[in-house]
Amino acid sequence: MFTLLSLLASLIPSAQAEDFIYQQYCETLHPGCGAGSAFLIQFAVRVIDIVSEVIGGAAVVFFLWGAFKMVTSGGSDEGRNEGKNIMIAAAVGVALAILGEGFVMFVEQFVADATA
Numbered sequence: 001m002f003t004l005l006s007l008l009a010s011l012i013p014s015a016q017a018e019d020f021i022y023q024q025y026c027e028t029l030h031p032g033c034g035a036g037s038a039f040l041i042q043f044a045v046r047v048i049d050i051v052s053e054v055i056g057g058a059a060v061v062f063f064l065w066g067a068f069k070m071v072t073s074g075g076s077d078e079g080r081n082e083g084k085n086i087m088i089a090a091a092v093g094v095a096l097a098i099l100g101e102g103f104v105m106f107v108e109q110f111v112a113d114a115t116a
Helices: 002-011 015-029 037-071 077-115
Strands: none
Touching: 037 077
């Protein structure tokens, strides 16, 4: 998308028009984020946040699925073990989503401090 915007911006001769294009998309993502590197930082953070939320949501759904499989196993050891393995994998997914979110916040703060 950035390449497409850069290509379209290169067709417009005015530098102010180029800033306007970035500013328009930036204001849509996060009001007051600016243009240029601030836009790219905010865009990357938003995309990673969305991916992290999807991973966390999927992990919760799989955790519930594993619990359902355990409850409906009917005393079968195979069904219980399968449900337990699904729940363990889902718990690891939730932990990774939380760690990923913390890592994104750390990198965002690091880049903001480095560029300020």
